[in-house]
Structures are given as C-alpha cells and as structure tokens.
Amino acid sequence: MLDELPLRAAGVAKTFGGGFDYGRLLPWRRDGHAPEPPRRVVDDVSFEIRRREIFGVIGANGSGKSTLIRIISTLLLPDAGEVRIFGLDVVRDTMRVRALINRVSADPSFFRNMNALENLLFFGKVYGLSGRDVREQSPRVLARLGLDWEQALEPMSHLSRGQQQKVAVARALLTSPVLMLLDEPTTGLDPRSKRDVQSFVREVREEHDATILLTTHDMEEAELLCDRIAFLSGGRIVAEGTPVELRRTIAAGRPLDEITMETVFMELTGRSVEEDEEPREVLAHG
Amino acid sequence: MVSIAEHTPAPGRAGGGRLAWAFVERQTNLWKRYWAWELVWLMYGVVNTLAITFIAKQVGNEGAASSINVSKLILFLLIGTLVWAYLSAVLDDISLVVTWERWEGTIEHTLMAPVPRALHLIGMSVFGVLHAVVRTLLIFAIAVPFFSIDFGGANWLTAAVVLAAGSFSIAGLAILAGVLPLLYPERGAQMSFMVQALVLLVSGVYYQVSVLPGWLQVFSYVSPATYILDGIRGGIIDGKSVADTWRTLAALGVFGTVLIPLGIVTFMVAEQWAKKTGKLKRQG
Secondary structure (H helix, E strand, C coil), X not given: CCCCCXXXXXXXXXEECCCCCHHHHCHHHCCCXXXXXXXXXXXXXXXXXXXXXXXXXXXXXXXXXXXXXXXXXXXXXXXXXEEEECCEECCCCHHHHHHXXXXXXXXXXXXXXXXXXXXXXXXXXXXXXXXXXXXXXXXXXXXXXCCCHHHHCCEHHHCCHHHHHHHHHHHHHHCCCCEEEEECCCCCCCHHHHXXXXXXXXXXXXXXXXXXXXXXXXXXXXXXXXXXXXXXXXXXXXXXXXXXXXXXXXXXXXXHHHCCHHXXXXXXXXXXXXXXXXXXXXXXXX | CCCHHHCCCHHHHCCHHHHHHHHHHHHHHXXXXXXXXXXXXXXXXXHHHHHHHHHHHHHHHCCCCCHHHHHHHHHHHHXXXXXXXXXXXXXXXXXXXXXXXXXXXXXXXXXXXXXXXXXXXXXXXXXXXXXXXXHHHHHHHHHHHHCCCCCCCCCHHHHHHHHHHHHHHHHHHHHHHHHHHHHCCCCHXXXXXXXXXXXXXXXXXXXCXXXXXXXXXXXXXXXXXXXXXXXXXXXXXXXXXXXXXXXXXXXXXXXXXXXXXXXXXXXHHHHHHHHHHCCCCCCC
C-alpha cells in the first residue's frame, strides 16, 4: 500500500572520500600521496513534499543539491537517514521507486547520434511503454514544447541546447512519473527555451497530477514556480517555507515586496547563490 | 486528484523480454549511427585474419611442412582468428556496457530506469552475440576466397552448436569484465582489455595450448575460449559430430551456468558499491 506523501527525507547525510585508500598499500604510493579527506556534502537534511506541490531547493553550486537529487533518484546511497517516495524506501524498494519517478537534469543526457524519437523509444521502453505508446504520445508532447516532428528525426547532436532540454522534459513526461525531479532544468537555456520549459513545468503539475522537486540557483525561477522553497547551504537546509514566509523571516518591519529572494538567501546563508561552495571537510572527531 | 494507489506505473505493463529487447534495439540504432566505426572494425578483422593466416602459407613455401599439414595449419589459424574476432566482439560489446554509457553521458538515466539489472545485462549480451555473429560472418566471407580451403569434411552443425553453447560462458566472462569500468571509471576500460589479452594468451587462439609453459597451461583450463576453439576446430578440421564433442559442450555448459549468474551478481554488488562511493556519475 503506497503512502500519499510523495517525498519524505529524514536526517539524510552523505560524505564522500575519507575511506581507506588501498593504493597506499603500494610501497611507491606511501609517500607524497595524501589520502582524500572526507567531505560532508549532504548533512542531516529533512523535508517533506506534499501532493501536487512544486518544491524548490535553492543553493549555490556545490551546496549539495545534485547529491540530494541523486540520492532521491536511487543513484546514490545515503550514509544516514532515509528518503521515502510515497512511503517506499529509496534504498530497499529501489525498483518500485524508480517506476514512480523521473528526472530532468541540467545536462540533457542523450545518445547524441541517435535521433530524438530513437532516444524516446529506448527510454520509454525501459519504463515499460510499448513502441506504439511512444510513437503516439511523442508528437503531441514535443509539439507542446515547441518542437517540430522533423526535429525529432534529427540526431540529438544537431539540436540546440534548448531543443535537447525540451526532449529531456518530454522523455521524463512520457513515463508518467508521479514525482518529477528537475535538477536545474533551465540552466544554460536561452530566455525563450527557459520560458517554454517553465510554463511546461506548471502544466505538468496542473494536467498530469505530478509532484515536482526543482533544484535551481535561479531565484526568479524559484519564486515563479515553487509553492515552497528550501535554502541549502553547506549541505544543510537553513530555511524552508513559502516565498512569503521566507521574506518574513528577515523583514524586521520592512515591506515584503521590497525584499528580494536573493536578499533573503544572502541573509539566511551568509553567501550569494552565485558563489560556488566547497564541500565541508569532516573533522576527524567532529 | 486521484489516489496514488490508482496510478499504474508503466513497468507493470511490460514483460522482462520486452525490457531486455529495448537494449538490443538501442544498440542496433547506435550500431547504424556509428557505421563508419563498424566498417573500420570489419576492415581490421579482415586484415588481421588474412595477416595471420598467410603465416601458414609462408610455412608451406619454406618447405617446413607437407602440403596436407599446411592446409591444416591454414584452417587452424583461420578458425583461430575468426573465433577470436567473434569472442573479442562479444567481450567488447558487453564488457564496455558502463564505459559506453559514460561516454554518451547517459549512465544515470539508464541506470535509474526501472529495469532489473539482470535484464539490462541479458539485453546487452544478446546484442553482443548477434553483432559478433554478423561481423564474423562478414570477415569469413571476405577472407576465405584468399585461400584454397577444402571444407568438404567440415561439420558445421558441431561448430554452430559449440559456438552457441560457448557464447553463454563468454557473455558471463564479459559481464564480469564489465564490472571493472564500474569500479574504476578512469582505468576500468583498459583493465577490461587486459582480461581479453589474458584470454587470448592462454586459450590457444593461434597455437596449441600445449606449446605454453606448464604453469601457463593451467590457466587454459579455466578459459572457456579454450573449449570453444577446441570444439569448433574439432568440428571443422576433424569433422567431429556434436555427439563426439559432448565433453567440450558439457564443460561449456558448466562455464555458462557458473559465469552468467556470477557475472550478474558481481555486477549488482559492484553497482551497490558504486552507488555508495558516487561512481555512477558521468565523470566517475
């Protein structure tokens, strides 16, 4: 029996590096080869997403957004805590979770010499769709995203970055995910493609009954699309709420419409969202 | 808003065979798109087959062997090069399953699809075998006219049965080798090629295993390629029937039964480790 809560993360943590370096057993690597220090990338992250909500995770590059998405996507194992998708544990119920989710990342990730239709056929079929399902649905979805059918028959490498990203959105949508993970889906897109993808995200929620987790470092996009927002800094969630609630936390009597989300982020995290973050090294006894 | 329990995830509607076949279709599409590379590998296979088999003719011209023995040597080397072309194509296609996805940048999207890893690997293995059969038949068709070979006594059925039985064990070995790029994103592909090189050395591809030093011969017993070559040469050179090669077929059956499950389980364990250490990413 599936739970109705699309996503619940509780105490999720992930550290990279710091394990035993077997290379150091080799005599010629004992000296001058510093072991990789442990880096805490996600640190005690807890949040919940409700049905049909667009939940934004905002953070600078290196803040842990993509690692968090990879854990939810079943591509990374958390060191601590748990993530449940509709009550299913992403570690123990991996296959059932995978059937419920799909992901759009900043990098469209396609077989670049295959055309869009061949890519959609492959990714549709591994999610259990028939070739006929994909052929029937693809033209409609691609047309809604502003892509001609002729473009779907071009190798992916011939399409612009924006067009590739639209095919990536179509790929995710074809499989009817009930939870969509959008990992910086508009990064690097031209303004027109960005608007197309953003309006499609809203449409997906309205018409396809999907819940959406969106990571971005674009404040404007987050405000435009998200019902609730969490700020991620140093692998931790430092604030969470609706855009209005977040503004209120720093308002101190100022009118809310004079406070930009960027200002809120800077005051709550102590840094700009445009600044790259370095993951924190974990102290040996800390 | 409908209840989540009313959603029927698409994978519930697909059988295992259809999921595995999706990988065969994808690889076929990639094969068509990279046809120029296929042509290069075909040319390489033909040249390699000719260059090695001509050594037998040289031996005959220098009078180092009788004409009967030269004919046998030509056939011995021709079978060796063709079987090696087949085995290396299967090993390449399957063992580079992760490397290929990393290179294309699709590794995360492919591995997060709700396909049991066993079906993914079986699909890749089926393509690897079909691809290798087509390429090897083409090399055979191009190379054979260069030599006057009498196939009158050849038992093709035995050769085909041995190759089919041996393909399971080679697929298992290739899946095991495919674990290396999963564990070592930067050097794993080269390590896979080392596995191929070792199989080439100990399996009697271009010479009888008996010419190897005793300690090296031991490894030939644990290489399924040794049995595949023995069985095919027995069928084509000596005209042995399928019944005559039952020992070889039994050995290959044991290898296949052990290596395929072992390969799949090892791959799944390695995938868990890669998920723990973050090595499933495109850049490793």
